[in-house]
Amino acid sequence: MKVNFGTDYFREEGGRILNLLSVNSCVRDYAQELRRPENSSGWVSSIHCPFHDDENASAGFNVRTGTLNCFVCGSFSWSKLKQLENDYYGIVRQHGEPADNREKDQWLFNLTYGPSIEAQERSMTKVKRPSPELCQYFEDYVEKSRQRLEEIVESGQVPPYLQEYLDSHDLELETLLRCGVGYRDYTRVGAAVVFPMIRSGICVGVGLRGERGKRNLPDSSVWPIGLDDAIRSGESVVAIAEGGSDYLRLSQAVEKCGLDIPVIGWPGSSFPEEWLDYARNFDRIIFYRQGDETSKKIANTVREGLGERFKTVSLPTRVKLTDEVVVSPTNKDICEWCKDMRYWTDNFGLTDFNVDARLVKYLRNVPRPRRVIYTAEHIIHPPKPAGWVVENAIPRGEIGLLWGPSQNGKTTLALNLIYSLATGEPLAGIEGLRPASDLPRPLNILFIEEDASLENEILPRFRAILTNKPSPTDEEVEYAYQSFGVDLRIASLSLRVDDENSPGYRYFVELLEEFWPHVVIYDALRSIHSKEENSPSEMAIVINNLRDLQAYGDNRTDIILHHSRKPPAGADWLEELSTLSGLRGSTALLAASRFQIGIYGPQSTGDPLGYFAIGISGNLVKETAKKPYYCVRADSGRFIYDKQETEKRWEESDGGSKKQQTIQARRRLLVQVLEEAVEPLTWDELITRVAAKGVEVKKETLQDDINQLNGQWLRANTPKEIVVEGTSGGRGKKATVYLRTDVQVNNVRR
Incomplete structure (x- = not known):
């Protein structure tokens, strides 16, 4: 079956899709609107936008390219309109056929927009849409593989290929269980680790990593592993590794570091626009790339689509010891790096330098607000200080x-x-x-x-x-x-x-x-x-x-x-x-x-x-x-x-400065003079008696000394107080100063 590209095709298909997507499709007839004459560039102007309440026509549609342009909502290419149509029907592929083939489980065409009609025809490839029955088959397949893995964990008898897979990737069985991965003893590629590809809660594909290579189940849709869980978590920062095995290794490293950050495995070198749309759910995406062209291609593609929110990280392959620099035997980065740590530990006796310290640094590129909440348990058993x-x-x-x-x-x-x-x-x-x-x-x-x-x-x-x-x-x-x-x-x-x-x-x-x-x-x-x-x-x-x-x-x-x-x-x-x-x-x-x-x-x-x-x-x-x-x-x-x-x-x-010693000596002298006095002293009498003992002092200084002494005695709960009575400025009255030692002091001045 051949699709006839051209103005008639875009008028017919465009009208049908715009009617489908229109918020006012009950009153709009886009097939009729697009029958209006186009200008020399192929644009039919003054049509209504399907995406907002467009009482006055504010959009245009190009019947030669299938492009919709709205002055309010922006521009939509033909591939984008097809994608929106597929999303409406729940189709997992990026592009698809008209509605009359959607429920017949027929082969569909992947239409890719090119610079010309001929280029589009040359780029068409056959793909098949997973039907609900096929998705259920995938779900059952994954569930049985998980049950098999649980049996292996309970029995402790690990099959040879699974043990080889774990050893070669430095993985633990618990990591596979935690990430929802399973295991099958017999597949098209022999014994294999099973990776589910979940989109919107539906298993749309299954990937196999077996003893005789890698392969997906027939009719599987390729979808990022763990993306669904990452979106549902609501976290603003995610980490991406290329492929399923690297996804497991990075997930294990994150778990060992005690970090709560979602991990996504990116299959292959493709990065469709639809995946970019999903990736915009996150504020920061950290991609742990390997040193190959595939990782480089993914990094460049995603950076163009996501800009500053995308960060590429290559972990170091050199570790400086006391007197030499050790180079990683694998000379790779993100996932091989975890295995290298075991090499360094076994060969150089590193016990205080492990994967956690270095990997945490990279995984925490985006600081998070402090969320420290202590309960009664922490009060009774306080956490260890930082040192x-x-x-x-x-x-x-x-x-x-x-x-x-x-x-x-x-x-x-x-x-x-x-x-x-x-x-x-x-x-x-x-x-x-x-x-x-x-x-x-x-x-x-x-x-x-x-x-x-x-x-x-x-x-x-x-x-x-x-x-x-x-x-x-x-x-x-x-x-x-x-x-x-x-x-x-x-x-x-x-x-x-x-x-x-x-x-x-x-x-x-x-x-x-x-x-x-x-x-x-x-x-x-x-x-x-x-x-x-x-x-x-x-x-x-x-x-x-x-x-x-x-x-x-x-x-x-x-x-x-x-x-x-x-x-x-x-x-x-x-x-x-x-x-x-x-x-x-x-x-x-x-x-x-x-x-x-x-x-x-x-x-x-x-x-x-x-x-x-x-x-x-x-x-x-x-x-x-x-x-x-x-x-x-x-x-x-x-x-x-x-x-x-x-x-x-x-x-x-003697534990203090010269000035402090002078102050303490003067205050001791002040207390001695007040203790020797039989009656309360006026300020002038107090100053005279202190001077007679060899200390010249002003009234303001004595007032400050009295305040300081009273404060010290109060804090020490000492029954002693220097009392000042009268008002120095009052007519016929004189302020008097005396020491009272019969006062009751209980943290409150009486």
Whole structure:
């Protein structure tokens, strides 16, 4: 049977299809409308659109090509109209014959639109539509194959071919069951693994992977494996592998990684427009391609149809060990890569580096919102903490500050931290600040530098710290870098974290998706945003965006270099270091940070010995770590810890600063004077008696001391209170001050 292409064919068939699809088909007669004369290009204008309530004709139909164009709904090619007709009837093929053949189970024609009628005729191929009876046969075939697989699992007796298939693809029986795959002992290709092709809940085809090759059951329609389940899951991100076996291996890897992401197996190299329509249900499609032309063809085709939502990923085939690089024996990527992990483990004793860590990085290209809900069970049996990056100082999965005045060593300390994380040596040689032993290796560190030149400042300084030489040669740097346990990226992106539409923000997201870091260091806060630092509302935008960006990583730690004000003349810098009072800008950033590392250099402290004071604080660190550590800076830029000098200064300070000691001594004297007084004292009398004991003080200072002492006693539930009676400004009245020790204090001031 031959289809007669031409204006008569398109008028007749087009009218029939438009009537079928029209929302107003009861009042439209498209066969009559298309009988109007066409123009020189074949267009019949001023016809009604079938897809919307078109009272005034707004569409045109080309009787030479079968194209419909509506000014409201857009353009529809002839193949698209045929596809819509097939969808109406539930036909699984992309194109088909007129309605009089649909229920006769006859051979249909696959009509493919070409540049000419002759090209269309040459491209016609015979296909057969699965009837409901045939679909039921497929369903029964698959069900029996699943039952057979369940019998094998229960008995534990795995047939030879199935065992060979599992071993060659590094699969487990449970993976086949979970993915709805079955097994048959006898098929046209011998014993075979059975893959169902489900569309809209109906089995429209069956694929076989047998001991004598691959084949589909007769009359099967080719359909992506797992696509139906992926759409029903409602997930916005899906992973695609080519073919059925790769689909199983990727599904198993996802399961082992603890990820809830649907997986689809793409059969063959074709990617019809209909499949693209279904793929648009997802926000992001990650295609794990193999290194062959088929995968390349699929990737190019889908990228043209889906644009930015489609991402191609090739997993690495090189793994860096301590002293050498091991190349995969298969030299492939996505699915062979899983098998390679067993090779590396068996031959190189890798126990702390497995498929999960690397594969999770790629499967999680699109960060998901945090959905953490703890129940009573978690309260009783709390989950294990994420651990430390640097013990007792920098916790994993948190955002914190590395702060200090300008030109006081913040960047140098950050570069020393990178060196410490890379080598496992204590930060600046301080034994109490050692990198955690369970950090992932290689550790991915991203250093964002927006304050200084990478070429003229950062790279030379890091080269010096790495080699412990002021001006190392390239050979010396290469030798030192080989012992690194990190993958380090240093970047300058003109980053603006407060503007998601800025180029720098987009570059940063792309870099995070590609690199998936464990640690990110920002240098410095003032250079990565354009908001007002003293405004809590504007800083909240910066903080929220930083938290969103932290989702590009697993338990990622962000360290933000932040400036403090320079201590004024006479100020106690040690007090500012311990209380964080010198931090610049809104306290919103301090409230959002979970750890803080402060550094003051000789420029601010005036230390004649040139010592840098490094203070560790924060609500997740030990109290003992709040004392400052004293270091000197070598010519190479490395900080060198002086344990003897540090312990000496700790002993001299007696656990506090000179200013704090003075304050505590004055308050003890104040309490002593009030205890000795028989009657309440006026403010002038109190000031005089305190001065008589050698301390000159103002009334405002004493008032502040009284408030602080009362607050301390209340928090400590101590029965003591300094009372102020009277009004200093009242006529004929004088304010008096006395100490009451008979007061009952129960967390409420009486």
